[in-house]
Amino acid sequence: MNSIQQEILLELRNLSTVYPTKRGLVRAVDGVGFSVKRGQILGIVGESGCGKSTVLLSILRLIRRPGYIDQGQIIFRGQDLRGLSSNAMRNIRGREISMIFQDPLSTLNPAFQIGQQIHESLRLHQVIDGSRSLGPLKMGQRAREKERVLEVMTEVGIPSPVDRYTAYPHQFSGGMQQRALIAIALVCEPALLLADEPTTALDVTIQAQILDLMRRINQNRGTAIILVTHDLGLAAEFCDTIAVMYAGRIVEQGPVDDVVANPQHPYTQGLLACRPRISERGQRVQPIPGNVPDLAELPPGCPFAPRCSYQRGACDEGPIPLVSTSLGNISRCLLHVDYRRQKDWKWTDRVALEA
Amino acid sequence: MRAIKILERVIATIPIMFGVAIMVFLFMRLTPGDPVDIMMGQGGAVSAGEMERLRHEFHLDQPLSIQLWLFLKDAFRGDLGYSYVQKRPVIDLIVERLPATIELALGALIFGLIIAMPVGIISAVRQNSLLDRFSMAGAFLGISMPAFWLGIILILVFSVRLHWLPVQGRIDHSAGLQEVTGLYVLDSLLTGNREAVASSLKHLALPAVTLGAGVAAVVARVLRSSMLETLRSDYVTLARAKGASEWMVVLKHALRNALIPTVTVVGLQIGVLLGGNMIVETVFGWPGLGRLVVTAIFNRDFPLVQGTVMVYAFTFVMANLIVDVLYTYLNPKITL
Numbered sequence: 001m002n003s004i005q006q007e008i009l010l011e012l013r014n015l016s017t018v019y020p021t022k023r024g025l026v027r028a029v030d031g032v033g034f035s036v037k038r039g040q041i042l043g044i045v046g047e048s049g050c051g052k053s054t055v056l057l058s059i060l061r062l063i064r065r066p067g068y069i070d071q072g073q074i075i076f077r078g079q080d081l082r083g084l085s086s087n088a089m090r091n092i093r094g095r096e097i098s099m100i101f102q103d104p105l106s107t108l109n110p111a112f113q114i115g116q117q118i119h120e121s122l123r124l125h126q127v128i129d130g131s132r133s134l135g136p137l138k139m140g141q142r143a144r145e146k147e148r149v150l151e152v153m154t155e156v157g158i159p160s161p162v163d164r165y166t167a168y169p170h171q172f173s174g175g176m177q178q179r180a181l182i183a184i185a186l187v188c189e190p191a192l193l194l195a196d197e198p199t200t201a202l203d204v205t206i207q208a209q210i211l212d213l214m215r216r217i218n219q220n221r222g223t224a225i226i227l228v229t230h231d232l233g234l235a236a237e238f239c240d241t242i243a244v245m246y247a248g249r250i251v252e253q254g255p256v257d258d259v260v261a262n263p264q265h266p267y268t269q270g271l272l273a274c275r276p277r278i279s280e281r282g283q284r285v286q287p288i289p290g291n292v293p294d295l296a297e298l299p300p301g302c303p304f305a306p307r308c309s310y311q312r313g314a315c316d317e318g319p320i321p322l323v324s325t326s327l328g329n330i331s332r333c334l335l336h337v338d339y340r341r342q343k344d345w346k347w348t349d350r351v352a353l354e355a
Numbered sequence: 356m357r358a359i360k361i362l363e364r365v366i367a368t369i370p371i372m373f374g375v376a377i378m379v380f381l382f383m384r385l386t387p388g389d390p391v392d393i394m395m396g397q398g399g400a401v402s403a404g405e406m407e408r409l410r411h412e413f414h415l416d417q418p419l420s421i422q423l424w425l426f427l428k429d430a431f432r433g434d435l436g437y438s439y440v441q442k443r444p445v446i447d448l449i450v451e452r453l454p455a456t457i458e459l460a461l462g463a464l465i466f467g468l469i470i471a472m473p474v475g476i477i478s479a480v481r482q483n484s485l486l487d488r489f490s491m492a493g494a495f496l497g498i499s500m501p502a503f504w505l506g507i508i509l510i511l512v513f514s515v516r517l518h519w520l521p522v523q524g525r526i527d528h529s530a531g532l533q534e535v536t537g538l539y540v541l542d543s544l545l546t547g548n549r550e551a552v553a554s555s556l557k558h559l560a561l562p563a564v565t566l567g568a569g570v571a572a573v574v575a576r577v578l579r580s581s582m583l584e585t586l587r588s589d590y591v592t593l594a595r596a597k598g599a600s601e602w603m604v605v606l607k608h609a610l611r612n613a614l615i616p617t618v619t620v621v622g623l624q625i626g627v628l629l630g631g632n633m634i635v636e637t638v639f640g641w642p643g644l645g646r647l648v649v650t651a652i653f654n655r656d657f658p659l660v661q662g663t664v665m666v667y668a669f670t671f672v673m674a675n676l677i678v679d680v681l682y683t684y685l686n687p688k689i690t691l
C-alpha cells in the first residue's frame with residue numbers, strides 16, 4: 001500500500017441524526033464514527049431499521065425535514081461538510097460523493113430519458129470544460145458531453161448505449177436500471193460512492209454482476225465505496241473493513257477478516273450464525289431471537305441486551321463504551337470492558353464466561 | 356404513428372356525436388311546452404290556421420321518428436336547420452357566438468392556471484406554512500362558491516363601487532376594433548389596437564375571473580397534492596444527490612411528474628368551463644353560446660338547442676383529445 005491509499009477521505013465523528021415523530025425523538029443514528037481511506041471499501045451491516053440509510057443520507061446532508069443532524073462532524077478531504085454553504089454542498093453532491101439507491105425503478109425519474117438523466121449530472125457540475133468554446137462551438141461541448149455519457153453507459157455495461165440513451169426507465173429491466181443509476185453516480189468520477197443496498201432489489205445473478213461492476217470501478221478508478229447491506233456474507237466478500245450497526249450505533253468494527261473470522265460482539269456472532277451457508281448442509285440456521293428495539297424508546301443500557309444470550313444485569317445499567325478488543329476489532333460490549341478497571345460494573349460472571 | 360392514432364380518435368367522435376344528437380333531440384321533445392304555442396304567446400292572437408302552417412313548416416306535425424330521421428340526416432351533412440324564432444340558419448347563429456364563448460373559456464382557463472400553478476407549487480413546497488393554509492382555505496372557498504354569486508359580488512365591488520371595470524359586453528365600440536378571429540383580445544393584439552386591447556381585457560376580466568375561480572381552486576388543490584407526493588419520491592432525492600439546486604428539483608423533477616395527474620383534472624375542468632358559461636354569460640351579458648342556448652331553451656327553439664348542444668359536445672370531446680395527446684407527452688409510459 002502506498003501513501004496515497006492511506007489518505008483518509010471521509011471521517012465521521014460522533015454523528016447523530018434524529019427524526020422527531022409523534023411517538024418521540026427517533027435516534028436513527030447515535031454517535032457513529034468511522035473513516036474511509038482513498039480507494040477503500042467500507043461495509044455497513046445491520047438489520048432493517050438500524051439507521052444505515054440515515055448514515056449515508058447524513059453524509060450528503062439529504063436528511064428530510066423534520067429530521068436533522070443533531071451533532072457530530074462529517075470530515076471530507078479535511079473539511080467539515082456540516083459547515084459548508086448549501087451551494088458548496090451541491091458542488092460536493094454528485095461530483096465528489098455520489099449515491100446509489102436500493103430501488104432503482106423508483107429512483108429514476110419516470111419522465112426523462114435515461115441518457116438525459118445521466119447527462120444532467122454531467123451538466124450540473126460542468127465537468128466537460130466548455131469555457132473555451134464560444135457561440136456555435138457550444139455544440140462541440142454538447143457533443144463531447146454526450147460522448148462522455150455514452151462512454152460511461154458502456155463502462156457500466158449497458159449494451160448498445162446509443163439506442164438506450166433515449167429509452168425511458170420503465171423500458172429497462174431492474175438490472176439495467178441499477179446500471180443506469182450507477183452511470184449517473186459515476187459520470188462525474190466521484191472520489192466516494194455511497195451504495196445503499198444496491199443489489200437488494202435484484203435477483204441473484206444480476207446481484208453478482210452489479211457487485212462485480214462496483215469492484216471493477218473501485219479497482220480501476222480508486223473510487224472509495226461505502227456499501228450498506230443487511231447481508232454480512234456479502235459484505236465479507238466485498239469489503240475491506242466492516243462496521244456492524246445495531247439500533248443506530250456501531251457495535252463492532254474492524255478489518256473484514258477479523259470481524260468475520262473472530263466476531264467479538266454477540267450481535268455480530270448472531271448475524272453470522274443466521275447466515276445460510278450452502279457448503280455446510282445440515283447445519284441449522286439460527287435466527288437471532290426477538291425483534292429490533294423501538295428507536296424512540298431505547299433503554300439506557302445495551303439495546304441488544306434483551307436478545308443477547310450473554311445478557312447480565314449490568315448490561316441495562318448505562319451506556320456501553322466502544323472498546324478495542326484483544327484482536328484489534330472494536331466492540332461495544334461489556335464482554336470486552338475490563339471489569340477490574342471499571343469498578344462500577346457488576347460483571348461477576350466474566351471469568352466464568354471466558355472459561 | 357401518433358398522427359394516425361389522433362385521426363382514429365377524431366373518427367371515433369362520430370358515434371359519440373351521433374349519440375349526443377339523439378339524446379338532445381329526445382330530451383327537448385320530452386320537456387313540456389310547444390314551440391309554436393310559445394312563439395304565438397309572445398306574438399299575441401294568431402289564427403289556428405297560421406299555427407298549423409308553422410307546425411307543418413317545422414315538421415312538428417310528423418311522427419317523432421320521422422322528425423328524428425330528418426334531423427339526423429341534415430345534421431350528418433352539416434346542416435343544423437333554421438332557428439324557429441330568429442329565422443336564420445342555426446350554424447350562422449353559432450358561428451357568430453362561438454368566438455365570444457371561446458374567448459371567455461380561454462380567459463377563464465388561463466386565469467385559473469396562472470393562479471393555480473404557483474399556488475399549488477408553493478403550497479406543496481411550503482406545506483403547512485401560513486401561505487399553504489391560507490391558499491387551501493381560499494381554494495375551498497373557490498370550490499364551494501356558486502359562480503353567479505361570485506359574479507354579482509365582483510360586479511358590485513369592481514364595477515358599481517369602484518368603477519374600475521365594465522358590467523356588460525365584450526368591448527367599447529368606440530375602440531374601433533377590426534375583427535379577425537372573433538377573439539377580441541387576440542384581434543386587438545393582431546391589429547395593434549392598444550385602446551382595444553385595454554378595453555377588451557377590461558371587459559373580459561370579471562367574467563373570466565368568475566368562471567376561472569373554480570378551475571383555479573380545483574387545479575391548485577390537485578397540483579398541491581401531486582407535488583407533495585412527487586416531492587417525497589426517490590427520484591427527487593436522487594436529483595438532490597446529483598447536486599441539483601432546489602428550484603431545479605422542484606420545477607423540473609417534481610413538477611414534471613406532478614403535472615401528469617393535474618392535466619387530467621384540467622381536462623375535466625374544460626367541461627365545467629363550458630357548462631358554467633351559461634350562468635356567467637347571463638350574469639355579465641356576454642354574447643356567447645351560453646346565453647344563446649339559454650334563450651333557445653326557454654323558447655323551445657328545438658333546432659337551435661340541438662345545434663348548440665352538439666357544438667358543446669364536440670368542443671368537449673376535442674378538448675379532451677388535446678388533453679390526452681398532451682398526457683402522452685408528459686407520461687412516457689402511456690401511448691394514445
Ligand SMILES: Nc1ncnc2c1ncn2[C@@H]1O[C@H](COP(=O)(O)OP(=O)(O)OP(=O)(O)O)[C@@H](O)[C@H]1O
Binds near residue numbers: 021028052053064295
Ligand atoms: N423520515 C423519517 N421519519 C421518521 N423516522 C424515520 C424516517 N426515516 C427513517 N426513520 C426511522 O429511522 C430508523 C432508521 O431508518 P433507516 O432508513 O436509516 O434504516 P435502514 O437501516 O436503512 O433500514 P432498511 O434496511 O430498512 O433500509 C428507522 O427506525 C426508521 O423508522
Ligand SMILES: [Mg+2]
Binds near residue numbers: 052053054196
Ligand atoms: Mg435503508
